[in-house]
Amino acid sequence: MKKIGVFTSGGDAPGMNAAIRAVVRTCFYNNIEPYGIYEGYKGLIAGEIYLLTSKDVGNVIQRGGTFLKSARCKEFHTKKGRQQAYDNIKKHELDGIVAIGGDGTFTGANIFNREFNIPFVGLPGTIDNDLFGTDYTIGYDTALNTVIEAVDKIRDTANSHNRLFLVEVMGRDAGFIALRSGIAVGAEAILIPETQTYINELVAKLESGTKNHKNSMIVIVAEGDDAGGAYEIAEQVKQKCPNYDARVTVLGHIQRGGSPSALDRVLASRLGNAAVDALLANKTNLMIGVVNNQISYTPFSKAIKHHQKLNTDLLDLAEILSY
Amino acid sequence: MKKIGVFTSGGDAPGMNAAIRAVVRTCFYNNIEPYGIYEGYKGLIAGEIYLLTSKDVGNVIQRGGTFLKSARCKEFHTKKGRQQAYDNIKKHELDGIVAIGGDGTFTGANIFNREFNIPFVGLPGTIDNDLFGTDYTIGYDTALNTVIEAVDKIRDTANSHNRLFLVEVMGRDAGFIALRSGIAVGAEAILIPETQTYINELVAKLESGTKNHKNSMIVIVAEGDDAGGAYEIAEQVKQKCPNYDARVTVLGHIQRGGSPSALDRVLASRLGNAAVDALLANKTNLMIGVVNNQISYTPFSKAIKHHQKLNTDLLDLAEILSY
Amino acid sequence: MKKIGVFTSGGDAPGMNAAIRAVVRTCFYNNIEPYGIYEGYKGLIAGEIYLLTSKDVGNVIQRGGTFLKSARCKEFHTKKGRQQAYDNIKKHELDGIVAIGGDGTFTGANIFNREFNIPFVGLPGTIDNDLFGTDYTIGYDTALNTVIEAVDKIRDTANSHNRLFLVEVMGRDAGFIALRSGIAVGAEAILIPETQTYINELVAKLESGTKNHKNSMIVIVAEGDDAGGAYEIAEQVKQKCPNYDARVTVLGHIQRGGSPSALDRVLASRLGNAAVDALLANKTNLMIGVVNNQISYTPFSKAIKHHQKLNTDLLDLAEILSY
Amino acid sequence: MKKIGVFTSGGDAPGMNAAIRAVVRTCFYNNIEPYGIYEGYKGLIAGEIYLLTSKDVGNVIQRGGTFLKSARCKEFHTKKGRQQAYDNIKKHELDGIVAIGGDGTFTGANIFNREFNIPFVGLPGTIDNDLFGTDYTIGYDTALNTVIEAVDKIRDTANSHNRLFLVEVMGRDAGFIALRSGIAVGAEAILIPETQTYINELVAKLESGTKNHKNSMIVIVAEGDDAGGAYEIAEQVKQKCPNYDARVTVLGHIQRGGSPSALDRVLASRLGNAAVDALLANKTNLMIGVVNNQISYTPFSKAIKHHQKLNTDLLDLAEILSY
Structure with a gap:
């Protein structure tokens, strides 16, 4: 691995910047060049791909939103769009990609991976906490x-x-x-x-x-x-x-919006770091989460098929405490 | 003056508690007994009037809302309601009343004062800042x-x-x-x-x-x-x-809602203090505000007739800065 | 169980009020009378023990500190002090006690339990997160x-x-x-x-x-x-x-200080609820915590002997991310 | 006026970025080129002077600190240092300069102005609120x-x-x-x-x-x-x-530190705007403040000689309210 790309996709969530920063810093640590892909799949297709420096991720851990921006992208639903994305990945010689987002993001990654065999790992970035395979999503x-x-x-x-x-x-x-x-x-x-x-x-x-x-x-x-x-x-x-x-x-x-909480910053930092480690260890086409305080890996196919289940104990608790 | 009543009326605003506290503490300082009237004019009519202690106003300066609560009161629009209010004031031997609220509050106070000649002073408590006679209202x-x-x-x-x-x-x-x-x-x-x-x-x-x-x-x-x-x-x-x-x-x-800002806490403290001073100095039937950093007094009749004017310089400024 | 006492002890921590509230509300739910013991062991010895009402725990979930207050208590280190505590428990007919605090709190509870056989459960309330038997302490x-x-x-x-x-x-x-x-x-x-x-x-x-x-x-x-x-x-x-x-x-x-975070409020609510449940189920002389999102029980003797271990992965992470 | 320079000097204060932004935007409005001078007098001497764009001041109004940075500068105390500063001003063809800072900043500007006759205006940027000629300083x-x-x-x-x-x-x-x-x-x-x-x-x-x-x-x-x-x-x-x-x-x-309050953002916006207006109107060698809600002008010589006086009414108020 010499070059890794990273993007955010779907609704933005506080902590995405912290995750990007962790990806970038872990790349530096491993002598890998990190590339920022702007506006998610849209930038992958449009070729909005730039080398990130230490300065780009200085002072962003506390910022809400995502400095790589996010956007919807209909073209990625077409084969032609995905072909263009692939061409750009090849052109920039990206050896792997970290995609931060939700269900839709991973569905796209899963299809793309099947078609073009580009190593992807996903990080759960959404305030909704509804993703299977992690106790907490970044932003929740x-x-x-x-x-x-x-x-x-x-x-x-x-x-x-x-x-x-x-x-x-x-x-x-x-x-x-x-x-x-x-x-x-x-x-x-x-x-x-x-x-x-x-x-x-x-x-x-x-x-x-x-x-x-x-x-x-x-x-x-x-x-x-x-x-x-x-x-x-x-x-x-x-x-x-x-x-x-x-x-x-x-x-x-x-x-x-808002500055991410301590939990989200630490979670995002752990996951961003684990994403690069996973790519280095050839663990791909999966979402990385935290289950019982341990890093866990869930294949995209499984992550997008299932949903996180609500803790029904909490429902009972709410009932009792409002008594 | 031996007994002073205080109430909040109309929409609540952060800093109302700080104003009540200042009224109460200034009463203590002047050996006056402070009485809390609950839910504004409604409590005045219903006789919800209680002696306030130092403990009642301990640790409230930082709280949003109003611990004396606020409510609309249709009965005060009737002569019968106001008569009942008057009877309660006499029963509790209140020598003066501090009313914290907005336009509607002062209109009521003005009518009541004309009919029953009870010394009232008003404090501007509303987030809207639309009251004539003060640069800032409590809560804005x-x-x-x-x-x-x-x-x-x-x-x-x-x-x-x-x-x-x-x-x-x-x-x-x-x-x-x-x-x-x-x-x-x-x-x-x-x-x-x-x-x-x-x-x-x-x-x-x-x-x-x-x-x-x-x-x-x-x-x-x-x-x-x-x-x-x-x-x-x-x-x-x-x-x-x-x-x-x-x-x-x-x-x-x-x-x-929310904990009042520094400005609102200081403003409310100054106004609550000035309200008791005004009653002691026989300045009544007026709203107390701050104009150019000085305490100012505006007769209720004038306060409710006019409106605070918008600073048009700020409109121009907004235009220039969005350029 | 007809009557349960609750107190906070040691350094205060945000979320203690939320825990007390959960104890009280769960008592109501189970038709148990909750008693507040003021200033920890000091109040137990001094007999500062009062029935708590729904109003006492209304609007406290968001407040920092502890409305039951906390204090150091040297007398509880003496047999005479503990005897007095026991007498007060008997006098108020408390069938069990929830102690919210840290190491020192549980050490006291453990000794007391051995001597007088009063059912105690402990909740981890300290910002330091150094207690064995729980992933998170209330306030951390x-x-x-x-x-x-x-x-x-x-x-x-x-x-x-x-x-x-x-x-x-x-x-x-x-x-x-x-x-x-x-x-x-x-x-x-x-x-x-x-x-x-x-x-x-x-x-x-x-x-x-x-x-x-x-x-x-x-x-x-x-x-x-x-x-x-x-x-x-x-x-x-x-x-x-x-x-x-x-x-x-x-x-x-x-x-x-400060208003407790979402995590601390939910954690404290769960633990307060679990404390009453434990007493009802005759699980006593133990600390209740959360391990891997599940309620867990650790005997006092074990909780005070061991210390929570630092996650060394996080040390490495810190190193890499500051790179 | 075709080119205006702006810098921050002395201790940083929240709202400095908002003031810089207002200077820059008002320049654009008047077809003037705004130049950012980095690290105050130090950058003036070192020639760290760059054209600012709309993007540079986008999304900074809410940030604490100063993106132009601030530093102490001993060289400006020497004639040689000031000569270098002058040469850089001439080299960049700056027609006027806005200096945001405190007493020391204005003392330097005053000396420099006397020596080299460069039009300076000062804005009060300090959390201490101790400057003569303004009711509020930016950051207080x-x-x-x-x-x-x-x-x-x-x-x-x-x-x-x-x-x-x-x-x-x-x-x-x-x-x-x-x-x-x-x-x-x-x-x-x-x-x-x-x-x-x-x-x-x-x-x-x-x-x-x-x-x-x-x-x-x-x-x-x-x-x-x-x-x-x-x-x-x-x-x-x-x-x-x-x-x-x-x-x-x-x-x-x-x-x-911290994101500036509403008051500081509005104050800084007004003052930054007024600074450019003053330069355009040939009002120079003075500090711009707000007195009684109106923009006011105080010659540097006067601003650095006098000190803002404490409102002694507030001292009495503090005494009464702690009663």
């Missing part, structure tokens, strides 16, 4: 902390007015952010796609909270909940309890 | 800092994807939050109720930004802008430029 | 985040002046905080008690950094490093390189 | 917020242990940071260079606090207090009250 812990800081602020105003707030957090298909942040803010209820939401049950819980003279109530709603987003659910609650002063806040894109 | 600086922290996070993700973001901030009638936060985040455009919004102009500005290879663009929209909220404006922009990847985030109620 | 993750936020600020000024900074973090006997925070801030060197510090080696590393035109250099020093604290080490460096503009910052007690 | 508000966040954390642990903490903040010659942050954290006492510190008085205040069952006590000490730094004062307190559990924290360099 930061997103959780962003959510709880925001909800702590909302709790201030909820308390001052004895109000009910429905706070919508990210999670189109999975309730990871909602569940852990819900426990962490002491939410009165947590609504997630993985479990069926019954409005009657929710209302009963809220009524019981009102009876217990709770100052305020917070319901965390994953955007992909089966009963709808926070606005829809607020409507349904109001229909049953017209006199509720229910407010809605959709946290939105602030969840993707 | 904290709200600004909350907004810029949120937009800094959004900038991370906007940069990573070269995206346009429309961020809606509070300000139904006034652009104070939008204007200053817009300058502070380096927004490409700031849309406020005080100036007419032309979508063509906005689009031209964005196109010019695109030509200058700006990584990302942020437009700050006051919720009460004449062209609509952020969602409506995003729609109008997309109609003219269908290929824009424009995203919307509505910051919502996080702007009301 | 928050402390890490506090450190990295502080060092990020120091990096700003270090970069502006091309300076070397030695930052001392907590860790009298262990380098857990130093090691992870050092990786997370991209420190040029990390000095910990577990490994021998050679000043010559450190100087060589710094010189090589200077040659690589690094803008600034950060060295993280655990307070208990074998070569001394940050001030001593700075002196030794300056003796070898008199022209270095080396600055020292000792982060100190800010590391103990 | 951010430093205050950094201090209060740190002390809020310390208050957590102080409360948990009923402890006394002495917290040392920056201010070698002036108590601005100590006074306002002291009020903002509700300090029990504030010790500053401007007023004489009597240890007996301090001890009396602390004893009275202890009698009033205060949970914890915080004393803010400006580093340049006449009675010594926080460690010295702690010693003196302990000599009089040997049984006090007094702890010391020196906040140190974290006070210089």
